Amino acid sequence: MLLYGYKRCSTCRDAHKTLQESGANVQFHDIVDRPPSEQTIRTWMERSGRPVEDFVNTRGTVYRERDLKHAKFTEDEWIRELSKDGKLLKRPILETDKEVFVGYHEGAYRRIALGEDQ
Numbered sequence: 001m002l003l004y005g006y007k008r009c010s011t012c013r014d015a016h017k018t019l020q021e022s023g024a025n026v027q028f029h030d031i032v033d034r035p036p037s038e039q040t041i042r043t044w045m046e047r048s049g050r051p052v053e054d055f056v057n058t059r060g061t062v063y064r065e066r067d068l069k070h071a072k073f074t075e076d077e078w079i080r081e082l083s084k085d086g087k088l089l090k091r092p093i094l095e096t097d098k099e100v101f102v103g104y105h106e107g108a109y110r111r112i113a114l115g116e117d118q
């Protein structure tokens with residue numbers, strides 16, 4: 001399992017801790033230090049069945065500071081922006097062998113770690 005998050009984000013730290021405590025073999029990837037590639041984001045969209053908008057951190061400071069609420073980006077433009085600045089990505093993002101999950105819910109993460117949602 002690969003958990004994409006921001007090391008200074010308490011929710012990401014909680015998600016990582018939940019997975020570890022549940023016995024999951026999980027690696028952490030800091031999306032601020034190393035933003036994901038455009039191809040990685042496209043793969044997440046495909047595997048999760050979610051649109052690019054679901055990967056945008058609309059509550060973050062970068063989104064607000066850049067006034068992106070009114071942006072009329074195409075899907076390709078959003079993907080490009082997300083790949084340039086990891087703080088624009090909603091987090092955490094959990095990638096398993098079979099699925100991609102956006103956001104954190106403790107109970108769901110525990111089930112995922114135990115293989116129930118695999």
